[in-house]
Amino acid sequence: MSSLLVVTGPPGAGKSTIARILADRLDPSVLVIGDTFFAFLARGAIEPWLPESHTQNEIVTRAAAAAAGRFASGGYETVYDGIVGPWFLPLFAKGTGLDRLDYAVLLPSVAQCLSRVATRPDHAFADPDATRKMHHEFASAVIEPRHVIIDPPDHPEAVADVVAAHRASGSLSYPII
DSSP states (O other): OOOEEEEEOSTTSSHHHHHHHHHHHSSSEEEEEHHHHHHTOOSSOOOTTSGGGHHHHHHHHHHHHHHHHHHHHTTOEEEEESOOOTTTHHHHHHHHTOSEEEEEEEEOOHHHHHHHHHHOTTOSOOOHHHHHHHHHHHHHSOOOGGGEEESOOSSHHHHHHHHHHHHHHTTTEEEOO
C-alpha cells in the first residue's frame, strides 16, 4: 500500500536531506518539495513567515497537499519535504484526499538550526530572525509528542533510520478525519 510521509520542522532542521534519503530508500517513490510550490508564485508573493501571508500560505499548502496526495493515491511511496506546522496539518491532511498520512517533525536545537541556515550552500533562505521565529512556533505548537523527533542525531542516515523506525512502529500515523 502506498503512503505519504511528511518530513517537516523549522528551517535548518534537516528536512530536505532526510526526505531525500527516505525517498531514495523507497520504490517506487516520489519526493514532493514544498518550497517548489512557493516558487510558483510569480508576482506579489509574501514571505511565508509573515502574518499577512496566511491566505497565500493556505492556498500553497492546499496545492502542495493535493499533489502529494495524488502521487500517494497513484501508487507511489511519497515523501513530502516542507514546512507543515501543526497549525496547518489539518488543512494539509484534508487537502491530500487520503485517509491517513505519516507526520514527522524534526526539531534540533535553535542553535543548530541557525548554524545550518547560515552555512548551507545554494539555498535562498538565510534569515536568522525568521528561523528563530519558526523554531519557536514548532517548539511551542500543540502536537502529540510521538510526531516530534527532538535533538535528532547528527548524521543524516541515522536521522533517516530514526524516522523510518518510528514510521514502521506506526507512531507517526496521523488519521485524516
